[in-house]
């Protein structure tokens with residue numbers, strides 16, 4: 063799902079100023095790490111979807127049908143089928159989605175209604191719509207349960223044919239239209255995820271979670287106005303015109319969803335990265351921004367591919383949404399994503415937000431697209447891990463110190479921004495399910511902010527390459543699977559040892575534990591100096607203490623991860639600082655990390671001058 | 683084609699501006715440096731008033747941030763923590779103090795500026811103060827009129843900005859944004875013109891009544907508008923960019939205070955020039971040309 067915010071990074075042990083000309087170098091360095099081409103599994107997926115829809119661009123209506131071949135992959139017979147009908151989330155204000163999101167997403171409010179109406183639903187040729195239950199949660203019609211006449215035995219396949227009419231809503235939350243710009247996502251009836259025990263992973267459409275489905279072979283046939291360019295999941299395999307209309311067919315195996323974007327004025331920029339063909343579809347005037355998105359997409363494909371396993375699909379489509387379509391921006395679908403940002407391309411300027419959205423949504427091709435965990439029950443495995451790999455990629459692109467903000471006079475580490483974000487609200491642990499969170503602020507701080515802060519602390523404390531190996535272990539082992547947090551912990555334990563999940567990951571991610579550091583009581587007497595360190599929280603992160611002696615010399619002392627430390631230091635000490643390299647991002651407050659003399663920064667002189675200019679503007 | 687046109691398109695009820703004498707304008711500009719130099723004690727006193735007002739919010743801000751930061755230097759790594767913790771105390775208090783200082787500066791601006799301009803006209807500091815206070819009533823009326831008229835003009839000129847901004851048809855955001863930017867130029871220019879007019883009209887208020895001051899100020903825009911923009915630009919250039927200079931604290935004090943003082947002096951030089959321009963306006967320096975009938979050739 064979406065991210066719209068500033069950006070991220072990591073830190074080398076000795077930060078050094080980087081001249082402007084060197085700042086683009088990481089892009090080039092990443093070229094060297096190009097991963098080997100990957101393949102999709104040779105076997106076809108167990109299920110098959112054929113979605114066909116005709117777009118009425120004036121009424122914003124999709125008239126369509128779905129043809130599903132669904133095999134019972136569970137180990138017991140199925141007595142019902144469970145569908146998601148997500149577009150009904152926009153039917154009125156009483157749906158779960160509208161109640162949870164208060165009718166807005168990232169500040170964009172709902173300006174109209176949307177819905178999906180089924181006209182028929184046949185199971186193995188037999189009409190079953192009359193027997194279906196469409197309101198599994200009171201007031202919410204985003205799920206549909208259809209009892210089967212005869213149970214579906216394990217290994218058997220059922221043939222489902224549905225015809226539907228979808229009214230797209232004005233675009234405020236992922237799917238819909240803004241003028242002529244149409245985002246067709248979650249617009250057709252789709253089966254819920256079938257769990258191995260024969261139960262359906264049913265949930266209504268939530269404000270903050272939607273993805274969880276079985277891998278299938280998807281075909282998407284669209285009937286569109288003839289001149290309208292279109293981007294969709296998979297590759298274009300067939301195209302023909304009929305009068306004023308054009309019919310296109312996209313296909314892709316081993317994906318768990320399909321989506322499309324179309325508008326009459328879309329322009330196209332193409333590129334390749336290895337065997338992957340990249341299309342960037344953008345509005346007029348956005349040409350240079352599209353070039354930057356393409357550049358970041360290529361660099362990030364290499365970066366993610368180098369440790370998470372290569373991107374295996376032949377095609378990747380990047381959509382740059384126009385002004386007014388912010389509600390659909392920053393959103394991922396298999397082999398397609400919508401990025402964000404203004405028409406202004408800023409490759410050499412210090413604002414990383416535009417790059418960040420592209421890197422983040424591309425990252426979801428792994429953590430959601432291929433490693434298809436349950437986004438509603440374990441959003442941490444989806445958004446949380448994606449947020450860390452985004453920050454890591456941004457640090458590689460811009461340099462760790464400038465990965466959040468890179469103005470000439472103000473550089474901010476993106477992971478410092480995430481740290482402060484994650485401590486903004488005393489909320490739920492990152493491992494909580496979506497419905498538990500108190501609104502999107504709590505959800506964002508925990509799932510995006512805290513999960514990525516935990517991962518980055520592990521990277522800075524025990525090594526970045528090792529963390530990448532652990533995530534790579536998890537991503538490769540569960541590629542085209544549906545892992546749970548236990549699988550993530552198992553991968554980390556395989557790389558670090560069994561202490562990692564028990565001592566670090568579980569306390570931090572499930573227990574919401576911190577690793578707060580508090581330095582106090584610097585005293586100097588004839589015998590030397592003493593300083594006390596207090597730790598709060600259950601995450602044992604070893605750290606360092608840097609002392610500045612009265613003679614001006616400095617020394618860095620490693621400190622084990624014990625709760626209290628009472629240190630006696632030789633000679634006089636002017637000041638002391640714990641965690642000088644800022645490796646620990648589980649510390650809510652860096653201001654109590656230092657004792658001793660304050661260093662003047664000329665703050666008063668600057669504040670005075672600032673207010674002089676201000677007063678002078680209204681004064682005599 | 684329109685034939686050349688004796689007279690102008692000026693409506694008949696609008697008083698005709700005297701001609702501009704370029705030589706006299708140049709002379710005023712040169713003389714303004716001498717005026718400004720002579721009045722430097724008053725200028726310095728005015729500078730001290732501004733410094734005093736600014737030191738109030740600056741001190742509050744500095745203390746608030748120091749309290750939040752403790753012994754940690756306020757730098758990149760702790761900046762976010764400082765902001766998070768200071769927003770409830772230091773920054774809020776400093777914002778209130780800044781508004782207070784601005785309100786006081788605004789209240790004092792008319793009597794102070796009138797005193798300043800009297801001193802720039804050669805009056806001794808004590809006489810300048812007496813004269814400045816005596817003329818403040820007229821200057822206040824003039825200021826209200828100029829600000830009001832300018833606000834009306836800006837509002838009218840901002841209509842196209844609103845229209846362009848509200849036009850959401852078409853996906854070309856770049857074109858849209860450039861059009862909005864272009865349409866902003868006119869209201870921005872009118873605002874700057876209003877500010878120059880304000881100084882000029884106040885300068886005229888040293889001697890004349892409200893209506894005459896407004897008129898003379900308006901006419902003098904042609905002599906003084908360029909200088910106003912130049913001084914404004916120079917003060918801004920001497921101002922905020924210096925805040926970002928990576929220099930040590932002591933050097934920052936020296937450099938920033940020198941810059942502020944230079945800014946005040948530049949302003950005094952502009953006010954001196956404004957005073958000279960409006961004194962001469964209204965006095966025709968070139969004999970007025972006799973009005974000729976408008977002649978429109980028959981077949982063109």
Ligand SMILES: [Zn+2]
Nearest residue numbers: 063064065445
């Ligand atoms: Zn996301």
